[in-house]
Amino acid sequence: MTDSSDLGPVPPGGRTRGVIARHVAILVTLLAAWEIACRMGWLDPLFFPYPSAILVGFWRLYVTQGNIWPHLGLTMAEVLAGFLAGSALGIALAVCVGLIDRLRRYLKPYVIVLEATPRIAIGPVIIAAFGFGWTSKTAIVMLVCFFAPFVNTLNGMVGVEPEKVSMFRSMGASKLQTFRKLMLPSALPEISAGLRLAMASALGGALVAEFIASNAGLGVLITQYTGTLNMSSAFVCVLTLSALGYFIFRSMEELDRILVFWTDRDRTARVSRRRLASWRARMGDDA
Amino acid sequence: MKDHLLSRAVPLAKHLLVFAALIAFWEAAAAIGLIDVILLPEPHQIAASIWDLYVENRTIYRHFFITLYEALGGFLVGGALGLALAVGSSLNDSFRRYVSPYAILLNVTPGLALTPIVIAWFGFGYSSKIALGAIVCFFPVFVNTLIALTRSDAETLEMFRSMGASERQIFWKLRVPSALPMIFAGFKIAITTALVGAVVAEFSQATAGIGVLMQRLSFSLDMSAAIAALLSMSLLGLILFTLIELLDDRIVFWRRAARMDAVSRKRRARWTGEREKQSGKPQGRRRST
Numbered sequence: 151m152t153d154s155s156d157l158g159p160v161p162p163g164g165r166t167r168g169v170i171a172r173h174v175a176i177l178v179t180l181l182a183a184w185e186i187a188c189r190m191g192w193l194d195p196l197f198f199p200y201p202s203a204i205l206v207g208f209w210r211l212y213v214t215q216g217n218i219w220p221h222l223g224l225t226m227a228e229v230l231a232g233f234l235a236g237s238a239l240g241i242a243l244a245v246c247v248g249l250i251d252r253l254r255r256y257l258k259p260y261v262i263v264l265e266a267t268p269r270i271a272i273g274p275v276i277i278a279a280f281g282f283g284w285t286s287k288t289a290i291v292m293l294v295c296f297f298a299p300f301v302n303t304l305n306g307m308v309g310v311e312p313e314k315v316s317m318f319r320s321m322g323a324s325k326l327q328t329f330r331k332l333m334l335p336s337a338l339p340e341i342s343a344g345l346r347l348a349m350a351s352a353l354g355g356a357l358v359a360e361f362i363a364s365n366a367g368l369g370v371l372i373t374q375y376t377g378t379l380n381m382s383s384a385f386v387c388v389l390t391l392s393a394l395g396y397f398i399f400r401s402m403e404e405l406d407r408i409l410v411f412w413t414d415r416d417r418t419a420r421v422s423r424r425r426l427a428s429w430r431a432r433m434g435d436d437a
Numbered sequence: 438m439k440d441h442l443l444s445r446a447v448p449l450a451k452h453l454l455v456f457a458a459l460i461a462f463w464e465a466a467a468a469i470g471l472i473d474v475i476l477l478p479e480p481h482q483i484a485a486s487i488w489d490l491y492v493e494n495r496t497i498y499r500h501f502f503i504t505l506y507e508a509l510g511g512f513l514v515g516g517a518l519g520l521a522l523a524v525g526s527s528l529n530d531s532f533r534r535y536v537s538p539y540a541i542l543l544n545v546t547p548g549l550a551l552t553p554i555v556i557a558w559f560g561f562g563y564s565s566k567i568a569l570g571a572i573v574c575f576f577p578v579f580v581n582t583l584i585a586l587t588r589s590d591a592e593t594l595e596m597f598r599s600m601g602a603s604e605r606q607i608f609w610k611l612r613v614p615s616a617l618p619m620i621f622a623g624f625k626i627a628i629t630t631a632l633v634g635a636v637v638a639e640f641s642q643a644t645a646g647i648g649v650l651m652q653r654l655s656f657s658l659d660m661s662a663a664i665a666a667l668l669s670m671s672l673l674g675l676i677l678f679t680l681i682e683l684l685d686d687r688i689v690f691w692r693r694a695a696r697m698d699a700v701s702r703k704r705r706a707r708w709t710g711e712r713e714k715q716s717g718k719p720q721g722r723r724r725s726t
Contacts (some may be wrong), residue, residue, distance in 0.1 A: 169534065197558055255448075256455045268633040269670040270549075271648070273640065274655040275663050279476045281588055354547035358637050361552060362652070369550070373641075376553035388550055395545035 158217040189339045199382035204389070207382040218371065222390065228284055228356045232291025237348050239292070240300035241341060248307035248337075249329065261301065269294045269351075273368040279364050288368070294355035295348040302344030306337025339410045347401045353395055440661035486665040497669055499652070504647040505533035505673060506562055507635035511570015512628045512677075516573065519578030519627070520620075527586035527612075540579055548573035548634065552641045561642050570634035581623025585616030618692065621685040628677045634668065647673065 181201045187193045188200045195203075211218040248253050273290055280286035310354050318328045360369025368387055376383035411417040460480045466472045467479040474482075490497040520539070526533035552569060559565035589612055597607050639648025647670050655663035691695045 173535065173538065256452065259452065263671050263675075267667065267674055268629065268636055270633055271636050271667060271670050273653065274652045275660065275667065278655040278658060278660065278663070354549040356642070357547055357550045358552075361549075361637070362640050372550065373553045376557050379553070379557070381557070384554055388546060388554065391550045392542055392546040395547060399545055 184378045196379055197381060199385055203382040206388040208389075211383060211386050218368075218387065218390065221366055221368050221371045222394075224284065224366050225353075225356055225360070226394075227293055228287045228359075228367065229352045231287045232356065233295045233349055233352045235288070236292035236295030236352075237299040237345055240296040240298070240344075240348070241303050244300045244303035244307065245329075248304055248333070249325075254304070254308070261304075265297065265301070269297065270355055273359055273362050277359070282363050282365065285362065287356055290359040291352050291355045294351050298347035298351070299341060299344040302340040302347075303337055308342035309332050309340075310336050339413065342406045342409050346399075346406065349398055349402050350395075353398065355390065357391070452643070466721075470664070475658060476660060482661040483664050483668075486659075486661040487668070490662060490665050491687070497647075497666065499646045500645055500650045500666075501673065503563075503645050504632070504635055504639065504670075507566040507646065508570055508632040508677060509637075510563070510567040511634055512574055512615075512624075512631040514567060515571030515574040515631060516578045516624060516627055518577045519623075520582055523579045523582035523586065526583055528608075533583070540576065543572075544576045544580075548576075549637050549657060550634065552638055556638065556642045561644070565633045566638040566643065566646070569638040570631035573634040574631040577626040577630065578620070578623045582616065582620050585619035586612050589615060617689045618685075621681065623688060624681050624685075625678060628681050629674055632670075632674055632677060 184193070184198070185201050188195045188198060199207075247257055270290070272293060276289050277286045278294070280289050314332060314336075315328065318332050323331070356367070357369040357372075360367040361373060364370050368391065372384050372387045375381070375387065407414065407417065411421050461473070464479055464481065467474050467477075478486075520700070522536060526536055548569070551572060555572065556565045559568050591614075593611060594607070597611055602610070636648040639646040640652055643649045647666055651663055651666045651670070654660075654666055662693045686693065686696065690700045
């Protein structure tokens, strides 16, 4: 699995003031065209709300009524809990499987079948098993978040070059040392990519779980607003989710930079300077 | 030959043995009462449900094909849009600069969050499922195609230029062929997400499809049938995935040596045939070799 996050090299002339101004101009034109299309009756405002109505909706949902906050909090809690539990489980299981060669061989067919199943499809079964509360949603998010870290960790551990393993062994490294100093670091970039994938799907998982059966959360709010054709408020929720998604995406990137610091030269230098300093301090104490 | 058969049969037998042991363990755990059979039914009940759904009542086929059509439709629409926009972006820098923020916005929004809105827009029928599938599978195709088309080997590009290739030739003979493997990787991600989109839309609002069937069965606590339906969803995912893989194998023929040989043999046969036709008579030199 790979993650598809950046759009390749940025075209030349990236961030000058003129470019930003043009971006803004295009956005404003689009919004104005939308607004005019609604006012002229080309778009049915019942289904395609006015951009101005969406703006008003933001004010209403966040400030005057403030009713989005509890739902937002609940959804975030489900996403975080499910992500932490699911990815921890995935990584732990993959490490176990990766260390035992035979287990991996016999587990492979099941992993393929599970991979082909749309994870979210298990939703109704889990809701029937765990009830309508937040546990079932967390369980679904957990399941959604399990696979990407599992598969990537496994791939990363299997991908370690055999020469390096035999090198470690010939130097007399214990199994634990081989794991900690060789397998884990070389699998870490892939593990981090898996975590990013998992986090990206976690939000979707929580929402779908709330769509299926729930009484609180952003998914419920969107369903309610759409059901009563209050589309501007529904759009506020969706745009909130976009912002949330962007925030999550950025923070996962940051996490990747911290975990896999050695892919970036400056970061490597900084970390090794820090390590050197702490090592010197320790040696100084000894001496 | 016999050795070859044996070498494949032994691991298969071991796999089957492991599978049988797992099933037996599961049955035993259910029999002792370690597993609540209402929530997680025994394997033989699931097998009976599969028999029931596929052979006796044959209820699954209608739902199966409806979901298959929805997923394929979503994939075709979303994939075509993603491909078109990515090709446009790769050819024109300013187009790309002003399109990509919206593509990123679409990417960070969980597409499935749009389910209720899409249903309000497109109604309860197939079109809303296809639309949701298209929305969620647009981005993988777009991003993979764009990256693959814009990233190219500088030396090969130089080579093409120095041989006097036109921009059109560079696009068709260099960029597209070298991008195809990655584009297909995007298709593979997209087709499974299109399936997810279709199924989620069915969960929300539909009258037929595997998603509906599953929801109905699990909410009536007929868990063995629900798991049978879930397994058929895996089957659906595998079918769709294999479809793309077959296409991949056909179109990106140069990745596998055997297929590459077959294609080049065919091309050479056609080429020599044309030459023979042009010169009016078979070429003696070629025949002698």
